[in-house]
Amino acid sequence: MADEECDYLFKTVLIGDSAVGKSNLLSRFAKDEFYLDTKPTIGVEFAYRNTKLGDKIIKAQIWDTAGQERFRAITNSYYRGALGAMLVYDITRNETFEHVRKWLQELREFGDPDMVVVLVGNKSDLVDLREVEVEDGQKLAEVEKLCFLETSAKENVNVEDAFLQMITKIYKIAS
Numbered sequence: 001m002a003d004e005e006c007d008y009l010f011k012t013v014l015i016g017d018s019a020v021g022k023s024n025l026l027s028r029f030a031k032d033e034f035y036l037d038t039k040p041t042i043g044v045e046f047a048y049r050n051t052k053l054g055d056k057i058i059k060a061q062i063w064d065t066a067g068q069e070r071f072r073a074i075t076n077s078y079y080r081g082a083l084g085a086m087l088v089y090d091i092t093r094n095e096t097f098e099h100v101r102k103w104l105q106e107l108r109e110f111g112d113p114d115m116v117v118v119l120v121g122n123k124s125d126l127v128d129l130r131e132v133e134v135e136d137g138q139k140l141a142e143v144e145k146l147c148f149l150e151t152s153a154k155e156n157v158n159v160e161d162a163f164l165q166m167i168t169k170i171y172k173i174a175s
């Protein structure tokens, strides 16, 4: 797929429980902004960012769930055509980590089997509130064959890396 300003256009999606920081990861990556309070948005939103890989310009279109994750209402149209997914949990809330398997199931049900999935443990800045150990994330990622990183959207740690890993991996498959 090509348009005027880019060589490739990749659709990717953000998934994971409510309030794990999906929208802030996206605003950090797309606009370098962080919000202490995020208003739940209505309907699906997405943002774009261009990245240069070698001599190619990749445009990533990143979809954000806008709060329907609570109702398990994300379905076909959200996943349709997505080449990558960033599956986010909150390291300070164990239940969001336990739900990762549920999200993987949903990906298998609705997503493309070749989708690149990056597992992200967000809010790594909240060290005193940590409930999920780094090793737990690593182990799960190994078993499920996913890339894995811990991030902080707040302090801008590894956010760029997480998106770039996803985009680079998609590029390797697509090119």
Ligand code: GDP
Pocket (backbone or CB within 6 Å): 017, 018, 019, 020, 021, 022, 023, 024, 025, 035, 036, 037, 038, 039, 122, 123, 124, 125, 126, 151, 152, 153, 154, 155
């Ligand atoms: P979403 O529901 O998954 O989109 O989560 P939001 O992006 O709306 O974030 C939920 C709450 O967590 C907001 O109050 C954010 O300010 C906060 N938050 C998001 N990312 C981080 C982070 O990396 N560190 C900390 N300390 N708070 C974060």
Ligand code: MG
Pocket (backbone or CB within 6 Å): 022, 023, 024, 038, 040, 041, 064, 065, 066, 067
């Ligand atoms: Mg959100």
